[in-house]
Amino acid sequence: MSDLPLVGLPADTRPKRTVTASAGKSRKVRRLNGRDKLVLGFMVGIPTLIQAVFIWIPMLLSVALSFTRWNGLALSDIKSNGLQNYKFVVQDYPPFWPAVQHNIIWLAFLALVATPIGLLLAVLLDQKIKGSRIYQSIFFTPVMLSLVLVGIIWQLMYEKDNGLINNLLRTANTPHAIDWYGNSSINLWAALVAATWRHAGYIMVLYLAGLKGVDPSLKEAAAIDGATASQTFFRVVFPAMRPINIVVVVITIIEALRAFDIVYIINRGTNGLELISALIVQNLVGEGQVIGVGSALSVMLLVISLVPITIYLVRTFKKVD
């Protein structure tokens, strides 16, 4: 089964197709011959291998490394370090708790502001207004832009003396100019606005597909029963999009956990923009590499991420059963 928008296809087309297909080979299923086994083996084996090599093995090694101290040179330099890395992160590493806090704010903001905006856009554009396609493209563009461009665009908006916002506020080049990126009490919100700009477009597309899949007769029935437009939406249409809603919730949580790019572009996640993912990169990439600490941070993020992923998978598989 799939939770993807496809689910909205008219429900009766698929079983029919299956019937015609299986009617063609009504013969008794032969046992798999050697070649079939080989092909199947490849088809299952290669993805499994890729999965193992690129995800599972590195992940397990990361977990192992998080209990060690290592300078990244010879393997013989790896020294056991017990839980010291975790202790270091929690007790001695000043950016850690702000990062956790910022990730939570990030999640709350995406869930309470960005996602509803995406839903609103989708509902608006689902009406048969003129130029709907054009608006859709405009709102979806940020999702497709490369990060370099996103950075440049928001730099143009937020720059202290040359940026658009401060010039519109007429504070540019004055002592009152708002330091959007440098002031650690507002730069997180500036980054969240930029994140919303991308996230809303993404959510919008998902909901547009979802709305298209809702059976129009549901709306008509509601209208006949005398429901208002908002009642129709919140009591009938929105619950009917349940599969999409679940996907959106999962996507929102994942986006909040892996939020990284925008803060990294602004100032590499320092001075008020600390996020767990940015700390991981700082500790693992480049000369400032501290493999043990970086691994410990990644394991922590992994464990946090497992919670929503597990809930999602459990729900999905329940339905299959």
Next chain:
Amino acid sequence: MAPQESAPSAAEAESGFSRRTVLKGIGFGAAGIAAAPVLAACTGGSKPSSGGGSGGAVSKSVTVGSGSSDDVPKRAYQAVFDAFKAQSGDTVKVNTVPHNDFQNNINSYLQGSPDDVFTWFAGYRMRYYASKSLVAPIDDVWDSIGSNFSDALKQASTGDDGKKYFVPNYNYPWGYFYRKSLWASKGYQVPKTFDELKTLCAQMKKDGLIPIGFADKDGWPAMGTFDYINMRTNGYQFHVDLCAHKESWDQQKVKDVFDNWKALLPYQDPSALGATWQEAAQNLGKQKTGMYLLGSFVTQQFTDKKVLADIDFFAFPAMAVEGQDSVEAPIDGLMLTKKAANNQAAKDLLKFMGSGKGQDAYASIDTSNLQTAKDADTSKFNALNKKSADIIANAKHISQFFDRDALPAMANNVMIPALQKFIKDGSIDTKNLEAQAKSLYAAQ
């Protein structure tokens, strides 16, 4: 997108770690965050290939790995190699890598299949790889070029084991830059002591200027101020020992540094944390700020010839000890990789780099730095270069820069956030600095 990406070569070292390519970050961010340490781990296992490659005494070719990817330094190094080729007949093959990538990947680069010679920096960054035997000692090269360098430079090229590992090419001093015309019109005098500096700052503030330009969005520029106040308060040796974590961070001497710095905080540009050094340089050029402490590469920002001619600088004022004996002047140069230990052509190239002729070839293209060899041609120096050279020549101690003298992780992961917080609210937790330092230095 990193607007600071356009930083010039001379700034590479300080800015390098802080200007990692965005792409790289994104790559790691996207590629399953939990998998990242192992990507690093993969490179960790390979042992340095010994002796192979282009080794052998008869080799007539040498490969160079260069992190000098900006246009001017890239052409400047090419000029050096061309001149070397013309003199020796040996062929030189250059592999230029964007400087952020080069620095970030140096661990795996040196352990994989590196070139014979590579561009690098003096300081802890050099001694660290020397102590891990990833680079080859070049005492035989120094036998022939030794007389061409001052003792301070010799010391800066020496590893912990007393062997030489590094051939200096150029360096550049850090100091307070200012506009002569502005100072002349207001009657400001160059401050010799810290008290004079504070008085001058107060006067400038009264005159409606921001006394001290400051930019620390990238995190590293503030280390210059820290280094100078530390050396003027506690002396050069303390700086070295602190950077090597032979001294504790949690002691009164370190607190004194921050207490002294606190006196300057009200005079620093309040928007420092949102600004890059390029922006701060522009503010100096526009006479919005009175002075700005940075490396002499700051002059590359002044494209207007009139402004450039109006720029001068002075050494950091004296405070408690050693007067103005110490100058922060990071050195860039070349090193020999392990695999090229027996490559005569590579050693000849290093000798050439250590000669005035080789360094002049570099300086003929990149004029923002100073040659380090004694027999280099200084006749083309402008006034600013001459002054820079004098200050370095008269210095009793040459420090590198915090991120070159200290463990990179200490500079990158600990000092950047700590200094940014200090600039923001004037608070510093030396106990925590020590706790972090203890853990990080132990991991090496």
